Amino acid sequence: MKTILNEQQLAITIRRLSHQVLENNIELDNTVFIGIQPRGIFVSDQMIQVIRQLVPPEKVQYGKLDITFYRDDVRNKLHLPNHTDIPFSIDNKNVVLIDDVLYTGRTIRAAMDALIDFGRPAKVTLCVLIDRRFSRELPIQPDYVGRSIDSIVSQKVKVLWKARDGQDEVVLL
């Protein structure tokens, strides 16, 4: 097991990502942030907290998206759904999708299909904490990356959070 980001690095990376995203989306009226269930929410919750300290909090539109019903492996294994809460329209908005680990790209493909059923966004950009580059199975790339790592198929990247796992850490297993 190798530690990719310890607690302090993780906090700094999240701050940096939050600033980067905000820098490119200063017109908050036309921007919405959507975290991907179940694990992207831990990243997006923290990022939104940071962003809300930098701009008027009520201008930050934040939603959560569950992609269980849009997966391409529905028949292979049963997945139980998590909660989706998108209390605003995404028509003509810049959607910033937030997830923890980008690996094959299938989750993001499912997220985009789900988003299209909510409306027609002006633009969709992707922010991820960890990019397992060179592991993509679909042509999908992130716009904002916390940390890029090289990994092989047998390895697993785990993002641990204090609230759930007792510590903030990103490890490679």
Add this chain to the structure above:
Amino acid sequence: MQLSVKHLLGIRDLTRQDIEIILDTATEFKEVLQRPVKKVPALRDITIVNLFFENSTRTRISFELAEKRLGADTINFTASSSSVSKGETLLDTVNNILSMKVDMVVMRHSASGAPHFLARHIPAAIVNAGDGINEHPTQGLLDAFSMREKLGRLEGLKVAIIGDIMHSRVAMSNIYLLKKMGAEVTVAGPPTLIPKYIQQAFDIRVEYNLKKALEWCDVANVLRIQLERQNQVLFSSLREYSLAYGINRRLLDSLNKQIVVMHPGPINRGVELDSDAADSSQSIILQQVENGVAVRMAALYLLSGGTEVGSRK
């Protein structure tokens, strides 16, 4: 995590965990029904046949909507307009349909146990939409979902089921489910309509006085009443029934608290339920119908997962 059963034949076969999974999944499907596009593609590779050997509009439409909202292809079969009237057997009917690569069967039949019989003979997953006087599991589930949504819990809830308990598959499914989830149940109605040993068999209360049952309960689930069942007259007249067991505004107002009123439909207005009760703010009858689609979507979705179902085997 998965359901412990391959078919949804009755609440009797479900564990408490199964029920919680179904209700929690139904909550997410209810959210899908509020979206601009009320569909998800989860079952787009699945074909479902709605095999209704008994008349039904409400349940069949609810299932059909649930299937379409999941992206499945649906086929409707009604017994009257089919070869069953030419004497084709149940097994032949179903095997013919399955040869056309149908993946799941939703069945309503007048014989108790018909879906159980079918489950032993065909590979497709089966959902029981009502079999004789045995069970109507999706109704039980949507009733529980509606109670939980309105009152926040099932554990410790006091539910009175009122009417023809003897012939009601809705009552049976409700009783099984409520007991499994830790609720308390009282059945109320004329003695001729309540099975003799039901109290001991299910550890529930029996009450012949409607007002006492309503004063005890948090929720009243009111069942439809018919004068004749299989040529047996079980009470003197509909008017007598409604005088003793009909629920109206005056009765509801005379209670010491506001109870929730439910009915699986269709309502015999003026018999078991008056309009001033059925249309009141205490009634969640229309929410039951709305929840029915979400609950059926959940049941179909949860039964479809895994490698047993679907053409991609």
